[in-house]
Amino acid sequence: MAIKMTKSRRAVPDADRAKMVAKPGFGKYYTDHMVVAEWTEEKGWGEAELKPYAPISLDPAAMVFHYGQEIFEGLKAYRQPDGGISLFRPEANAKRFVNSAIRLALPPLPEEVFLESIQALVTQDAGWVPGKVGESLYLRPFMFATEVGLGVRPTNRAMYMLIATPAAAYFKAEDAVTVWISTEYVRAAIGGTGEAKCGGNYAASLVAQKEAALKGCDQVVWIDAKERKWVEEMGGMNLYFVKGKGADATVFTPKLTGTLLPGVTRDSILSVAADLGYKVEETMVSVDDWRDGVASGLITEIFACGTAAVVTPVGFAKSAMGEWATGDGKPGPITTQIRNTLLGIQHGTIPDTHNWLKKVL
């Protein structure tokens, strides 16, 4: 399916854009264009159109405002050593977007339309892709219910949109995050929407995020809804633990039980850690394993991972059951090695043996 192109006549001037891209922040500036496609039950998906970035107009009774039928994705385009631009595993995001749509009773967007929309936007707005290691153009595809009406039922109209924002390097090697293990709130239960990337999961998490901030923590760690003991994820990122040190270390992550979001970064690190020679496990991790593991020294490092921040070390944990540090609370050597390897692959400075990069330009 071809994408209709309507170019902006009011693109940000080169000199202004250069200033924004030099200090991008995250979600502070948006590129000159966006992609929009509309779906109706009668006609299916209409033609996708790239057009100038602008506010949209929706009826106040559009269903998304009332019942939260919405999904999204997040992926990045990285500048390569030859000046080109590549995406990191966009097919995995395309597939997950389909799965999220099915769970939220939204119309699955054909994977090729998802990929073509990204290709078109990144090509058109290539000047917005920053160049330094760790920097990128963050892409945000999303879809929501636009049927007008207050009856509770799956929408018969939906809108797909794609926007992009230049993103700074997130990781400051010196600061590890402090997490709040929430025993009061639950992110996801079996049969719920934990595996889908939907705005509703985040809406339900914000009160816990507020509680975490009151406790002096940066992020929330979620535990399972049923037994209230198994570690699931951290905010919008998956978690990894390191057992032992050096070449004999084991790198492990909570198993996907149906309530965790299956992260592309999580999946990539399973391969990267194995390539680096570590033993790798997907397993059940309890809060007791965590506390006792760091106390005995068996667990040496902990980090969170996701597209936005790539890898973030977890230095301290607080909870109703007490508080404890990971090692000396500083980012560990294996965390740093995994982060640098993944970033190297993304930026084309380390061989991409898994064929994860997809060249755009």
Ligand SMILES: *Cc1c(COP(=O)(O)O)cnc(C)c1O
């Ligand atoms: C997006 C997300 C992740 C990380 O997924 P990536 O594909 O690695 O970016 C983890 N947990 C939640 C809840 C998420 O929404």
